[in-house]
Amino acid sequence: MTGQRIKILAVIAALLAIAVVVPNMNPFLILLATRVLAFSILVMSLDILLGFTGLPSLGQAAYLGVGAYLTAILASRYQFGLGMDFWLVVLLGILSGAALAAVFGLLAIRAAGVYFLMITLALGQCLWGLAYRWNSLTGGDNGINLEVKPVLAGIDLSDDVAFFYLVFLLFSLSLLAMFVLVRSPFGRSLEGIRERELRMKILGYNTWLHKYVAFVIAGGFGGLAGVLWAHTTGIVSPETVILTTSVDALLMAVLGGAGTLVGGVIGAFIVFGLREYLSTVVPWWQYVLGAVYVLTILYLPNGLIGVPAWIRQRRAAQAKRQEAKKLASVPS
Amino acid sequence: MTNTSRFAAGPILLGGCLALGMSASTSAGAEELRIGFLAPTTGIFAQVGKDMVDGFQLYLNEHDNKLGGADVKFIVEDTQGKPDTAVTKAKKLVLQDKVHMFIGGLLASTGYALAPVSTSEKTVYIASVPAADDLTQRELEKYPYFIRTGWTSSQPSHPFGQWACDQGYKKIAAIGADYAFGYEVVGGFQRAFEACGGQVIQKIWPPLGTKDFGPYIPTLSPNADAIFSLMVGPMALQFPKQLQASGNQKPVIGGGTSYDEFVLPSMGDEVIGHVSALQYSAAIETPVNEAFVKAYRESFGKVPSYYSETNYTTALMIDGVIAQNNGAFPGAEEFIKQLAAVKVDAPRGPVSIDEMRTPVQNIYIKKVERKKLFGYPDDELWNTVIKTYTDVSQFGQFNKDEFLKTPVYSRDYPPCNSCE
Numbered sequence: 001m002t003g004q005r006i007k008i009l010a011v012i013a014a015l016l017a018i019a020v021v022v023p024n025m026n027p028f029l030i031l032l033a034t035r036v037l038a039f040s041i042l043v044m045s046l047d048i049l050l051g052f053t054g055l056p057s058l059g060q061a062a063y064l065g066v067g068a069y070l071t072a073i074l075a076s077r078y079q080f081g082l083g084m085d086f087w088l089v090v091l092l093g094i095l096s097g098a099a100l101a102a103v104f105g106l107l108a109i110r111a112a113g114v115y116f117l118m119i120t121l122a123l124g125q126c127l128w129g130l131a132y133r134w135n136s137l138t139g140g141d142n143g144i145n146l147e148v149k150p151v152l153a154g155i156d157l158s159d160d161v162a163f164f165y166l167v168f169l170l171f172s173l174s175l176l177a178m179f180v181l182v183r184s185p186f187g188r189s190l191e192g193i194r195e196r197e198l199r200m201k202i203l204g205y206n207t208w209l210h211k212y213v214a215f216v217i218a219g220g221f222g223g224l225a226g227v228l229w230a231h232t233t234g235i236v237s238p239e240t241v242i243l244t245t246s247v248d249a250l251l252m253a254v255l256g257g258a259g260t261l262v263g264g265v266i267g268a269f270i271v272f273g274l275r276e277y278l279s280t281v282v283p284w285w286q287y288v289l290g291a292v293y294v295l296t297i298l299y300l301p302n303g304l305i306g307v308p309a310w311i312r313q314r315r316a317a318q319a320k321r322q323e324a325k326k327l328a329s330v331p332s
Numbered sequence: 333m334t335n336t337s338r339f340a341a342g343p344i345l346l347g348g349c350l351a352l353g354m355s356a357s358t359s360a361g362a363e364e365l366r367i368g369f370l371a372p373t374t375g376i377f378a379q380v381g382k383d384m385v386d387g388f389q390l391y392l393n394e395h396d397n398k399l400g401g402a403d404v405k406f407i408v409e410d411t412q413g414k415p416d417t418a419v420t421k422a423k424k425l426v427l428q429d430k431v432h433m434f435i436g437g438l439l440a441s442t443g444y445a446l447a448p449v450s451t452s453e454k455t456v457y458i459a460s461v462p463a464a465d466d467l468t469q470r471e472l473e474k475y476p477y478f479i480r481t482g483w484t485s486s487q488p489s490h491p492f493g494q495w496a497c498d499q500g501y502k503k504i505a506a507i508g509a510d511y512a513f514g515y516e517v518v519g520g521f522q523r524a525f526e527a528c529g530g531q532v533i534q535k536i537w538p539p540l541g542t543k544d545f546g547p548y549i550p551t552l553s554p555n556a557d558a559i560f561s562l563m564v565g566p567m568a569l570q571f572p573k574q575l576q577a578s579g580n581q582k583p584v585i586g587g588g589t590s591y592d593e594f595v596l597p598s599m600g601d602e603v604i605g606h607v608s609a610l611q612y613s614a615a616i617e618t619p620v621n622e623a624f625v626k627a628y629r630e631s632f633g634k635v636p637s638y639y640s641e642t643n644y645t646t647a648l649m650i651d652g653v654i655a656q657n658n659g660a661f662p663g664a665e666e667f668i669k670q671l672a673a674v675k676v677d678a679p680r681g682p683v684s685i686d687e688m689r690t691p692v693q694n695i696y697i698k699k700v701e702r703k704k705l706f707g708y709p710d711d712e713l714w715n716t717v718i719k720t721y722t723d724v725s726q727f728g729q730f731n732k733d734e735f736l737k738t739p740v741y742s743r744d745y746p747p748c749n750s751c752e
Binding site: 132143232237239280286 | 410414416439441449510540
């Protein structure tokens, strides 16, 4: 129980540190941190499926895409969502992500394992195809530019720091909401389904409905991530919904540690850090990224968040060995 | 500067800072010129990105790393071929490196993503490659700090359509990569070809990156006099091979990227005799181009593509502007104004810039031939120039105002009235 409390305190401390340190960094790093936090919401939403329910989705970018395209289309065509009505767009983004997931879920939830992976992949690609081909609505491969950011009650979000705080706020709320969700009896039963679905069925749980609801909730958070994502770079293109975006999210979740929520955030920080920051420093950043992936899989099957536990284990093992040595050296 | 900007609140403030920095540099005079360069140096477009960087670097190497007397700090950033990464990297160049201008981008989508950055950050963006028509046509006013030194996608297509009429072609079947660049190249060709009495009787759009044209080639109309293709990258390599294997006897013509020097060295005899149009061919037999090709090949071991040439020429143009200002950067607005007035004799020929900030230049109709050129010992494929249209603007033979009233070329425009 205390271990749990320490973890929560550590996360709160880390969040506070981010809120204090990031705005004082150089503007490029503020932008990067904003991107990471926005994308992290998507990674966490995927973690609800992957880590807690045992559903590896390869189509999570679809919800990011729906939220992002919705934001971009409303803003560029109807000038909607550039004032206080931005909050309405946030709400619409969540609803549209959830609505899409509600449709896709009907098709996808029936499958499990690799088949689930393939169905979500295919559904995600459908959306990519739409984004790519529906030129009149989505601008095709050129995408849509968002030329201005919203102004909320006099706060201009084109100010990088203000926008960072907005994303930070929504990120923190999402983290809290998802944390409450996975700690709730509903979340526990999702974990039960992950461990042994048949047993849960026999116990009388409607596992299909549980998975479906989790899928829809994850879609809603994906939509929220999309709304923010659209404003981070101001460009929404088929690249937003392309397969590699889904794969990225999956890799980040696994890299950081699936089934932990914050693990995905760590994964996102590391992948974005290497890809978008280290790449401005050295040309061989891809080797570092590759090495991180390989080493994590080899030594940290629970992801980077498993590092403290791994250290603790090694220490314990070492202590045991020393104890054994001592005992052995004592003449009998 | 660094310290204040760390705490500067936002782009508006930053823009102000930057402008201050720039005016300061005008008085300082000897300050280095910071140039950001955006190209995909990893990912599937990495090789094109290398050509782009090499072109610019060659000019710097030849000029002691100076442009117009100013020492150049040349910062290359990797866009990874993604528009949103390009935006992030452009912001890094502006906010962290305080560049005077950023150059490059490859795909049209990247151009569209980067142009608004130039507006919001009040920093010069020189599109040396992205060719999306509308950036310097219907949307120009949104981007006051944007200027193009490359081309518009449909620019070579306009004279090329006329050329096709002159060959006596009456009906042409078009097959082009299914994205905005493809629509613009094919659309420009269709407009020009139909304006002089020809008919485009078919338009087929295989997806970008198609490698198997088996489903498309048999559907090409037997009534066509010639086939117009617009391919990019690996598509360009596969299409002529598979077309030849299908027993095609018709003349094949195409957009510039179907046969540019980036893909040409990997091609075989199946493309000999194919005709394409572009603002550059490595086989232009002028002393300027011959010197460029030789220098480039010596440095980088390959024939320059238009991606290399356009960035070399961009450096040449910046050189001219900075020299006019005695080695100082004149500020973003003034720089754009002066760059737009530049006239250079580039490897691609004479280049000037029109009032819509896009080049007016020669368009070359080129035929692929296997021959020896510039004293190189081997028989190689070259894009031999068979006809030159001089001083072609982005509107070609069309009236600018009427042109701008029509929509941008797309899948549906111009409509295919003669399609079977």
